[in-house]
Each structure stands twice: as structure tokens, then as C-alpha cells.
Amino acid sequence: xxxxxxxxxxxxxxxxxxxxxxxxxxxxxxxxxxxxxxxxxxxxxxxxxxxxxxxxxxxxxxxxxxxxxxxxxxxxxxxxxxxxxxxxxxxxxxxxxxxxxxxxxxxxxxxxxxxxxxxxxxxxxxxxxxxxxxxxxxxxxxxxxxxxxxxxxxxxxxxxxxxxxxxxxxxxxxx
Ligand code: ZN
Numbered sequence: 179x180x181x182x183x184x185x186x187x188x189x190x191x192x193x194x195x196x197x198x199x200x201x202x203x204x205x206x207x208x209x210x211x212x213x214x215x216x217x218x219x220x221x222x223x224x225x226x227x228x229x230x231x232x233x234x235x236x237x238x239x240x241x242x243x244x245x246x247x248x249x250x251x252x253x254x255x256x257x258x259x260x261x262x263x264x265x266x267x268x269x270x271x272x273x274x275x276x277x278x279x280x281x282x283x284x285x286x287x288x289x290x291x292x293x294x295x296x297x298x299x300x301x302x303x304x305x306x307x308x309x310x311x312x313x314x315x316x317x318x319x320x321x322x323x324x325x326x327x328x329x330x331x332x333x334x335x336x337x338x339x340x341x342x343x344x345x346x347x348x349x350x351x352x353x
Contacts, residue, residue: 182293187222190301195249195256202247207330235273280314296321300328305336322350
């Protein structure tokens, strides 16, 4: 339940291990969204809306590596936000170990403390961490807007499916 009325910008998994070509979990369309995400970040900072980076930070033997190649291991360069979108003082960085940014993380507590009721969502992967984070955000009653030019999927089918799912089933605004 949200008491606040603020908007926050989420920047999900814009990490070296997803965006850098040749990395273990490379998202081929990830690089294309960087300019749009950078614009959203600048706009949010100018409006003094919280900018919250939601980032994979895995243990070296994380359970998730049974499903995916090892990636974004805490403390490695692969787990860092790409230089072009680096967090600045005042931004928040929230670590997660699963697809949903809300699962066993400090995200919900931070949003409540900040008085946030509306989330603007950017990042990767549209049909994985973006989708499951939006699902949990909607379950908690947050209003959600997803910017199509600022999210990237693993493939066009997954990307389009997730956008439809977030709009039609989860009630997010997709624009
Ligand atoms: Zn992961």
C-alpha cells in the first residue's frame, strides 16, 4: 500500500554482463536503449525524482547459475552498471539475486521510505527481470509506466510478449 505520491525511475540490470557484447548473458538489443535510458535518468534527476538502480548481485555459486551462465557476481566488473549510465551521488542502488527486484531485496522498503507510488521502468530484460519486477510492483499496488524505447528483450518475440503482458494483464501503462 502506498502512502506517497512520488514517481521513481527504475533502471534494471543495465550492467556490463548484460550490455557488453560477448558477455555471458549478453542482451543484443541492450546497447540500443542506452541513449533513451540516459535521457530518462537525466530527466528524473532534473525533476528530483529518485533514480533507483536495481541490479543483479549474485553469489559465485548462486542457484540461478543452474539456469543461466554465471553473470553479475557481486564485486566483479560484470556486476557494475555500465559507465554510460553510472549512478551518481543521490541515486540508490538496490541489489537483487532473483528476477524480481522486490524478491528478498530492500526495494519495497526504500520506495515506502521515499513516498513513491509510481514507478517508471527501464532496463533489461523485458521478458525476465523487467516483467517480474513489474508483476510484483503491480501486486503491491504501485502504478507502473514502462517506456518501450527504454527496455530491451532477449529476442523480439519475448520483448513484445512481455509488453503485452504488462499492459493487458498487469495493468501497467506501456508507452
Ligand atoms: Zn541474474
